[in-house]
Amino acid sequence: MSKTAAQYDLAQRYLAGGVAASTRVNRGLGRPMYFDRADGCRLWDLDGREYIDLCTSHGATLLGHGDxxxxxxxxxxxxxxxxxxxxxxxxxxxxxxxxxxxxxxxxxxxxxxxxxxxxxxxxxxxxxxxxxxxxxxxxxxxxxxxxxxxxxxxxxxxxxxxxxxxxxxxxxxxxxxxxxxxxxxxxxxxxxxxxxxxxxxxxxxxxxxxxxxxxxxxxxxxxxxxxxxxxxxxxxxxxxxxxxxxxxxxxxxxxxxxxxxxxxxxxxxxxxxxxxxxxxxxxxxxxxxxxxxxxxxxxxxxxxxxxxxxxxxxxxxxxxxRQPGFYDHIQTIAHRLYTGLGALLATHRVRGRVQGLGARFGIYFGPQSEVRSYRDTFLHDRARMLRFVAAAIDEGVYFHDYGGAACHHGFCAAMTAGDVGLVLARLDRALAKVAAD
Ligand SMILES: Cc1ncc(COP(=O)(O)O)c(C=O)c1O
Known part of the structure; x- marks a missing residue:
């Protein structure tokens, strides 16, 4: 049994639903993740596997972990x-x-x-x-x-x-x-x-x-x-x-x-x-x-x-x-990541779109035109998103699906252009799995 599985086993005995807060369960996995340590844009689970973090503590760690x-x-x-x-x-x-x-x-x-x-x-x-x-x-x-x-x-x-x-x-x-x-x-x-x-x-x-x-x-x-x-x-x-x-x-x-x-x-x-x-x-x-x-x-x-x-x-x-250049870096990374992700969807012929502003974004499977309202998100293919989240985690990119029609994701300022390249290479493999479903 992996350390992660053993931890969830223990948590279920003492925590209601096995978690400290309801949305900690990642719907893509059907269980929470346990992270042993974090640094910048990276997380390591209890079994020592590394992930690039595209949840960023639901947006709280905009500077990165352990700044x-x-x-x-x-x-x-x-x-x-x-x-x-x-x-x-x-x-x-x-x-x-x-x-x-x-x-x-x-x-x-x-x-x-x-x-x-x-x-x-x-x-x-x-x-x-x-x-x-x-x-x-x-x-x-x-x-x-x-x-x-x-x-x-x-x-x-x-x-x-x-x-x-x-x-x-x-x-x-x-x-x-x-x-x-x-x-x-x-x-x-x-x-x-x-x-x-x-x-x-x-x-x-x-x-x-x-x-x-x-x-x-x-x-x-x-x-x-x-x-x-x-x-x-x-x-x-x-x-x-x-x-x-x-x-x-x-x-x-x-x-x-x-x-x-x-x-x-x-x-x-x-x-x-x-x-x-x-x-x-x-x-x-x-x-x-x-x-x-x-x-x-x-x-x-x-x-x-x-x-x-x-x-x-x-x-x-x-x-x-407030430091000069902080948001120039955010915009540069945002542009590379969102256009890169959009290009990957096209390469794998997966219908969908990426909408982002600054350091946060959404991925919608299905819709091709701009998503503008809550009701538009009903067109988003949730089942495919959950498979994508699981495949991305398997490849070393951490997305957190907390439920709801569509979720928000994001990156932190510690992310470099090199990290974006790594994310895209990993998500290329994840999307190949999802496209084949
Ligand atoms: C727009 C908005 N308002 C309020 C909240 C609640 O904040 P907290 O989770 O810190 O209680 C959230 C949390 O996701 C949010 O996104």
Whole structure:
């Protein structure tokens, strides 16, 4: 028995479902992977096999694993005792860096996870506007809390009409009544957005969206859609919230809002912001953030919020993203990898496409024209994707399929042009297996 198989055996005896978190099961394998160590863009499993990482901790390790700048910052704060639940100088230093680079951020607060960040951000939006309803887009993911974990897991049979998408809860145990507080609209449909605002605009505390919809691979918003969203939220007095947990730092230091040149009222930042450590952020306009206690009456706190280790790691990471040339390298690698992958699909006569922006991308088996909405991803051949993920892992490229219609993948800044060549050679062999199915 391999060490990996033995580990899963043991884990199943003590961990619910054999994992520390549900999506750790790689659907392509039907079990989790166990990594013994990691360095830059490489991972090694318990049996010593090497993989090039195209999951990058679901986007958290944008600098790569074990980045020396992050490690040094963490070691320094540990040597100082890492006094948890107190403030130190690093909090304001990181806050200043973020306010300098993220267009909407005049003030920020720290949380542990992206889930907490969206939860607090939406509470704040309700506190500020005195309204309760939220508008969300079909398929957009905003974390695991009950306020917005709806309209995510629909299939072609259960999704309802485009005019009236079904607000299905994505888990058992959720209060179905919370769906009554939601207005669900398909992504990239400014016409339907207009109709939704005409019906519910005056009741909306906020409209929340993924400004680049990475949770369906990589879907870009159209200019008309984003323009309508910004205009309508202003017109009806609802706050525009960009959930940049995944898009922050992905294509530039100011994230999707800088890239799209659309400034929301509030935003969340996660994953890459912590340099691989548990840190997320919400922030935005000063007058809105002033509603938070102790200045205002809206609660946000937590024992581990702004943990010194995570804040030190985040500060080192954000400073690294701000170094000249950082995003030139990301764009160079992105271009080589995405065009290379597209060419491999063509060589193997596998119908499909690659859509990427910055350091994250989606692969769609089946669709040939641009994938623009959650419903478009229903055309993606999931069964083939799962075979591809298994074949890629077999060849030494780690993709993680966490479920859902289409998944996002990505690379880290430690990846070199040589590594891309290696990835493409390995995926050439993986695609040969999938094409022969
Ligand atoms: C856009 C978005 N929002 C929120 C979350 C939740 O973040 P976390 O997993 O850190 O709780 C995620 C996680 O994938 C995400 O992609």
């Amino acid at each position: 020396p700048r992050v490690r040094e910052a963490v070691e320094q704060v540990l040597a100082r005792g890492a006094a948890c639940s107190y403030e130190n100088e690093l909090h304001a230093e990181l806050a200043r860096e973020l306010c300098e680079v993220v267009p909407c951020c005049e003030r920020v607060r720290f949380t542990g996870s992206g889930t907490e960040a969206t939860m607090h951000c939406l509470r704040l939006a309700r506190a500020y506007t005195g309204r309760t309803k939220l508008l969300k887009f079909e398929g957009n993911f905003h974390g695991y809390h009950d306020q917005v974990m709806f309209a995510l897991a629909a299939t072609v049979e259960t999704c309802g009409s485009e005019e009236n998408p079904a607000p299905l809860p994505a888990s058992s145990g959720m209060l179905p009544e919370l769906a009554e507080q939601l207005v669900v609209v398909p992504y990239n449909r400014p016409d339907l957005l207009e109709q939704a605002f005409a019906r519910h605009g005056h009741e909306l505390a906020a409209a929340i969206c993924e400004p680049v919809y990475y949770n369906a691979g990589c879907l870009l918003p159209t200019v008309e859609f984003m323009g309508a969203l910004r205009r309508l939220t202003r017109e009806y007095g609802a706050l525009l919230v960009f959930d940049e947990v995944l898009s922050a730092f992905r294509m530039g230091p100011g994230g999707a809002q800088e890239y799209l040149r659309v400034t929301p009222d509030l935003c969340t930042l996660g994953k890459a912001v912590g340099g691989g450590f548990p840190l997320s952020v919400f922030g935005g306009r000063r007058d809105i953030m002033a509603r938070l206690m102790p200045e205002g009456d809206c609660q946000h706190s937590g024992t581990y919020n702004g943990h010194p280790v995570a804040v030190a790691a985040g500060l080192a990471a954000v400073r690294a993203y």
